[in-house]
Amino acid sequence: MPKIKGKIVRISGPVIEADNMHGSKMYDVVRVGTENLIGEIIRLNKDVATIQVYEDTNGLKPGEPVLSTQEPLSVELGPGLIANIYDGIQRPLPTIRKETGDFIARGVESDALDRKKKWHFKPIAKKGATVIGGDILGEVQETSHIIHRIMVPPQHQGTIESIVKEGDYTIDTEIVVLNHNDKTHALTMIQRWPVRKPRPVKNKNDPSQPLITGQRVVDTFFPVAKGGTAAIPGGFGTGKTVMLHQLAKWSDAQIVIYVGCGERGNEMTDVLQEFPKLEDPATGEPLINRTVLIANTSNMPVAARDASVYTGITIAEYYRDMGYDVALMADSTSRWAEAMREISGRLEEMPGEEGYPAYLASRLAEFYERAGRVNTIGSQKREGSVSVMGAVSPPGGDFSEPVAQNTLRIVKVFWALDADLADRRHFPSINWLKSYSLYLSEVSKWWGDTIGKDWLKLRNNAMALLQKESELQEIVKLVGPDALPARERALLESAKMIRENYLQQSAFHEIDTYCPEKKQYEMLRLMLKFSQLIEDAVSKQVHIDDLIIMKTYEGLARMGKVPNEDYPKHFKQLEHDLEKEIQALIKERVK
């Protein structure tokens, strides 16, 4: 290939122009200036290429060289991704720290995956076999619970001419030689894949299983399915990040990709310091051993912020292709959209709504489209999924802005955060009247079959209570609660019980932070039982004020904090006591 070497003619922040770039292709990666900064071509006009630079352009000069790599922006895929933390263009941050110290300097080159480390490779495919893209060649134990399946890259196929014996190899060792139409091709444990291009699948299936998150308001009221999409919009401080961290910690996905896109450095540090200490409830392993982190914080170069979500989703698809359930969290997609807006502004493109480029909606849609439950490519049947959950940070907390609106048009679950709830420390501050999940009917079968037949009924009864409460609140605002009939006051108390002790769940409480699905079911069942019992009691003239000072009332309120091993026994006793206590109150009345 002839070299493409141009020179800088204009620099405006993260966007530069170079001429003499004839032969370049859109989205090819280039090296900019004497410091070899990394950039990507985002517009071509005759021989002038417009380039977004993934590093700080301070001090760059017109006239400095620009060299095209003639390859699109790609990620390296192979053993060693898990437990690593990368910047937006997949440079490993721990390695960068070793090389340039505590502050990120420019022009650092570093392999995404360690070339020196040896992995124990177990071949599976046999010499002479004919394989296609997606077929499994062998396995590597990447972490104690994750088997990394080494696959034929999607674009390759052929007959296996040779495959190495079981043993320890570095990832760039040739492990397989394929022969296709008399041409041979050697494969290593590394694949490269262009981030902006979805990895192929055989076909997509409808999501049907819930992604269990251990968060009651999510699992019970607004569930997300494995392979589904969800958005969590909210003003600052309403709890997006805490919720995404909770999902990253407790979701029953096998692999988690957490993308910190234009947010705080300390939040990534938090994940880095916490995840090695927390246990995955499914495997008992440290959470970090199933997690890949992408950190392009708000003060890191803005163009790399745009790349970070693509880097993340490509890694997610790669593990999906191995047959895993992968969950990806992106905090915050608004910062990604703003990066698009900033670059678009520098390109002097025709602005759409609120200055965002006209292609905002299609970029968001393309991104969320990469989620799904799929049959993977390859000759064996394999199913995997990518679930995507994105935070949205609307200016002024007003959801009518373009990023929130365009996102809601695509995703199937809407967790609406509410500043008023957050102000009064109702966490997670998901508004139960505004939020929705379009997976409810799909996942209720699973809940009915696995957890409790009447799950959907309980869930809907609870929801109806909450709805009724909000109507009654309107009246209370006008006349005060004492003016209501006893039956409605009882209803208000039942709704309050659910609101304060079921919907609310402290992320920072050792036990309450994660609520197993069976415990959720039992809690809800007991609370609804309480609702019935007090309704019955007030109809028998028991005063509501006597009901809410019951000993068992407090017991119900503290159910979330009962250790997960003890709850079955504890709840049984509680149910028994509750019945007795109410019976006693009724008896007293009748006397």
Added chain:
Amino acid sequence: MSNKDIEYTTVIGVEGPLMIVDGIKDVAYNEVVKIRLADGEERTGQVLEAFEHKAIIQVFEGTRGLDTKLTSARFIGETMKLGVSKDMVGRIFDGTGNPLDDAPPIIPEERRDINGEPINPCAREYPREFIQTGISTIDGLNTLVRGQKLPIFSGAGLPHNELAAQIARQAKVLGKQEAFAVVFCAMGITNEEANLFIKDFENTGALERTVMFLNLADDPTIERIILPRMALTCAEYLAFDLNMQVLVILTDMTNYAEALREIAAAREEVPGRRGYPGYMYTDLASLYERAGRIKDKKGSITQIPMLTMPDDDITHPIPDLTGYITEGQIVLERGLNKKNIYPPIAVLPCLSRLMDRGIGEGRTRGDHAGVSNQLYAAYAEGNDLRDLVAIVGEDALSERDRKFLEFADAFEQRFVTQDNHEDRSIIQTLTIAWELLSILPPAELKKIDENYIRMYHPKLNSET
């Protein structure tokens, strides 16, 4: 001949805060430019956009008096740098980093790019050391920790400066005696406001531990773009090279954002919300994210940016984008100020995101988290009832509700209110909290663990 020695007289345009020079070569993006006016006056600028033979330059001291004939420009061959040294402590500098006091210029140990570099997230240490400010609403409910960025959202005419000065005066980490410094960065505040700080620092002897960067209301607005960057470069040097605990006060960020908008407008950029540039989030983050702690380093940078919300509107882009970057916010409210409550901190919209990890047994006290949550919940409820009372009258309330109402009033009077020189220990703060909580029926204290209720509730604890 190197560019440094060439005086270009090819200014082809002046527009707002910008100047365009043509016929040049070898000019770098963000390079510093020395501008000489016809009368010999020298100003400083910076390249905003570099072409092969042309540059667009922002002029810090304003473009008044610039012309296209006699004005000349010299490109100095480097980006904006600040000479740093330990001798900066106790000194006052102007908007371009030159000493404003009578003392001799400092001899820099090193010259650093004022834009700094992002801290590698892997190198950060999560902030968790409790700073006692002596102010109950902060210590008790929105705890500040070392390395945090916690802004004060205020309104015109509210006593945010008094509050900031009080924090600077009283802030300490319990049980530790360490080198600390205040970096004070004034952007467009009045002389009087600046004097309030200077006097206060003088009175408490803090002045000799303070570095001041001043750009006052009548100083050039565009300087406000570089001033906080210089202040933070100095702070980084003190914290991460000299191991000092640094408190940075940035005031008023609203003036900073206005300067940013002015440049965007002059460049005819597509404006974002309310005319502020679309990249304001990123720009503000490049300042606020310079707070923090670094692994294996003793020093820290804690930031208290202050801003006045235009029209007291918290959804205005300046407080809004700030809130999206900082680790919480302290919000002042006009209503409380009118009721003569100092500090007029509106508790409900306040937040400290780093609080959870900075409090509790061994840091403050075991009951702290529960007490704080309970105060919040009870105050929110009492506050709601005020609205109800306004409509239906107090008689329509139940006995229980009346207690919450009483609590809300007492909370404002005794917990929120304190003297400008009152330095409450965290234990005092928690004691007041318990006294107030004892107004409520004990069964209502559901957010506090039972054992703490037994331990600290004034009416229920085991001693009485």
